[in-house]
Amino acid sequence: MSSHISPARLALVVVDLQNDFLHRDGAYARGGATAPAIAALPARVRPVIDAVRAAGGTVISSHFTLVPGRDGEPLVSPHLKEVRPFLRRGDFQPGAWGHALVEELGPVDFSVEKVAYSAFYMTRLEWLLRRIDVDTLAICGIVTNGGVAATVRDAHLRDYPVILLEDGCAAFNEDIHRASLLSLGTAARVMTCQALADALG
DSSP states (O other): OOSOOOGGGEEEEEEOOBHHHHSTTSHHHHTTOOOHHHHTHHHHHHHHHHHHHHHTOEEEEEEEOOOBOTTSOBOOOHHHHHHOTTOOTTTTOTTSGGGSBOGGGOOOSEEEEESSSOSSTTSSHHHHHHHTTOOEEEEEEEOIIIIIHHHHHHHHHTTOOEEEEEEEEEOSSHHHHHHHHHHHTTTSEEEOHHHHHHHHO
């Protein structure tokens, strides 16, 4: 990947930093699924959002979504139901408070609902990137080994140069986070949030 970054053609993709994942009143906190590294992300990502905006780039958030069934109960994938049995009606529901980006990071230019790990899978993200003439992605969010990893790899397969913000993403386990960063180094240029902000400045 070239070291040059064209700010006007850069999009920062904020993966799943939603109330139901991060907020003390969200679904994950209710279920006891929290981690200090994840809670620390908004403060780290906010300056990057500001730098991207100031440089003329675009900010896009992806939102993990549980689609309500006809009875109002969420359509939860079996693997997710097994590891997160506390998920219930209303969690990650489109338009609900828990589905929204955390307040510290808004507003963004565009948002994309997603139903699986990758922000590309069955979403309008690729269409959007082409419409706004983006050719480079910077990716941050949660979790490093899940939504972030899948989005990075999908972007790489689509020939987008990818910048992965190593301190702008996190997992529930630090060892898994570090191992994921090492693995993703073949598909992305790994940078700190400050390094990207400085490059854009």
